[in-house]
Amino acid sequence: MKRLYKSIVPVILSFIIYVTYTGSLRLYDIFTGVLVALIVGILTSSLLVEDWRKSISLRRFSNLVRFALRYFFIDEVKAHLLLIRLSLSPKLDLRPAIVKIPIKTRDDYGITLVSLSITNTPGTVVIDLNKEKGNIYVHWIYAKTTEPEESYKEVSKVFDEYALKIFD
Amino acid sequence: MLRDFVFMSLLVLIILALTYLTYSGGLGDLPPQDIRTIAKNYLNLTYNQEVSWLWTASPEAVAAIVWDYRGLDTLFETVVFYGAILAALTLFRSIAKAPEFVSSTGLSLIVKRVTAIVTLAILTVAASTALHGHLTPGGGFQGGAIASVAPLLLLVVFGKQFFIGRKITYSKMLSVRNISLTLLGFTSVALLVLGFLIGVEGYIFQNQAKTVSNLSYPTHFLDVPLGGSLIFFNLFEFLAVASGFTLVFTILLSRDDTLRRELEGEERGY
Numbered sequence: 001m002k003r004l005y006k007s008i009v010p011v012i013l014s015f016i017i018y019v020t021y022t023g024s025l026r027l028y029d030i031f032t033g034v035l036v037a038l039i040v041g042i043l044t045s046s047l048l049v050e051d052w053r054k055s056i057s058l059r060r061f062s063n064l065v066r067f068a069l070r071y072f073f074i075d076e077v078k079a080h081l082l083l084i085r086l087s088l089s090p091k092l093d094l095r096p097a098i099v100k101i102p103i104k105t106r107d108d109y110g111i112t113l114v115s116l117s118i119t120n121t122p123g124t125v126v127i128d129l130n131k132e133k134g135n136i137y138v139h140w141i142y143a144k145t146t147e148p149e150e151s152y153k154e155v156s157k158v159f160d161e162y163a164l165k166i167f168d
Numbered sequence: 169m170l171r172d173f174v175f176m177s178l179l180v181l182i183i184l185a186l187t188y189l190t191y192s193g194g195l196g197d198l199p200p201q202d203i204r205t206i207a208k209n210y211l212n213l214t215y216n217q218e219v220s221w222l223w224t225a226s227p228e229a230v231a232a233i234v235w236d237y238r239g240l241d242t243l244f245e246t247v248v249f250y251g252a253i254l255a256a257l258t259l260f261r262s263i264a265k266a267p268e269f270v271s272s273t274g275l276s277l278i279v280k281r282v283t284a285i286v287t288l289a290i291l292t293v294a295a296s297t298a299l300h301g302h303l304t305p306g307g308g309f310q311g312g313a314i315a316s317v318a319p320l321l322l323l324v325v326f327g328k329q330f331f332i333g334r335k336i337t338y339s340k341m342l343s344v345r346n347i348s349l350t351l352l353g354f355t356s357v358a359l360l361v362l363g364f365l366i367g368v369e370g371y372i373f374q375n376q377a378k379t380v381s382n383l384s385y386p387t388h389f390l391d392v393p394l395g396g397s398l399i400f401f402n403l404f405e406f407l408a409v410a411s412g413f414t415l416v417f418t419i420l421l422s423r424d425d426t427l428r429r430e431l432e433g434e435e436r437g438y
Binding site: 018109 | 276277278280281282284285287288289291292293295296299300334389390391392
């Protein structure tokens with residue numbers, strides 16, 4: 001029974017991917033889509049979902065959507081502007097450093113979200129992580145500080161707070 | 169500098185010579201400019217209900233040629249492919265049956281989480297490709313090849329232990345493959361057997377009704393053309409290819425010294 005609850009979100013996700021990839025909504029596509037989504041969703045549910053109550057929480061989902069919008073339209077734009085300024089300035093004023101940053105989220109998906117968000121913004125790349133101690137190591141092209149707490153505020157605070165709201 | 173120039177001129181000369189040879193017919197006949205009769209016939213008949221004794225009920229001409237008009241060719245291609253997998257499995261049979269317990273923890277948790285989501289997408293896309301093989305480009309083999317990427321990724325990212333822990337065993341995959349192959353064969357002779365039982369004419373690889381035989385696979389399902397036997401061929405080919413590739417990947421991702429130990433006797437002649 002628990003496995004079925006766990007499968008709810010994977011099944012929905014699989015169905016959306018099926019219909020999008022197929023590119024049509026005829027009766028045949030919906031019928032086979034539901035069938036495939038059920039099989040694939042149940043097969044992969046234990047791989048994808050740990051706590052099914054978390055997975056169907058609408059509050060967490062709305063946070064995820066809010067984060068996606070914020071990330072692509074604010075954080076990405078800000079990071080791009082900074083890097084454009086850096087690369088166009090004649091002095092090429094770089095301050096590269098690898099900083100240790102403590103993050104609060106302990107969930108696997110949460111850590112993944114924070115790490116990928118940091119890596120995907122230009123200028124910062126996650127190069128290693130220590131799950132037990134909750135530290136990630138980030139290469140920063142323009143390190144304003146090398147203090148862990150200060151770096152946390154500069155680089156990962158927004159991502160980490162959203163990750164806590166979405167996954168923890 | 170001179171060396172580069174000589175080398176480049178030589179390359180250009182070779183290309184020009186080959187072009188001249190090809191155009192003058194020195195490497196065999198050139199393909200004709202106009203569409204050949206047989207191609208015209210395939211295009212005209214594949215989904216032509218007015219010539220219902222020659223049509224295939226599938227709008228996808230390639231799938232129709234592969235599994236209906238030239239079905240027997242595809243059957244033997246399939247046999248060759250499975251023969252190759254069978255040979256690989258036989259060569260490494262002792263590894264396959266007693267899986268080694270490598271204490272591999274896989275890659276980092278970031279890669280693991282992303283792979284988990286991608287696995288769901290890969291399997292879904294693969295199923296869609298196979299189930300629409302009679303409507304759009306794609307089909308059973310293509311779908312199966314896509315699907316087999318998922319276990320390959322899981323093996324690399326989560327380690328071999330992952331499969332053992334989830335009871336995805338060698339013998340289960342082998343059973344899936346064997347059952348799919350049997351069903352594939354059964355699809356090709358189903359109408360022949362049915363005809364034999366009810367006392368009418370039927371043929372091997374018969375899909376739609378012919379002038380002398382009115383047996384036929386269903387032409388439509390819900391609101392799309394089904395292509396008769398094509399959907400079944402695609403479905404079983406999908407399962408067989410996916411499980412066959414998975415079997416080979418499981419073996420080939422064994423540790424190097426295990427694989428070498430398996431082949432050690434070769435040079436000593438036993």
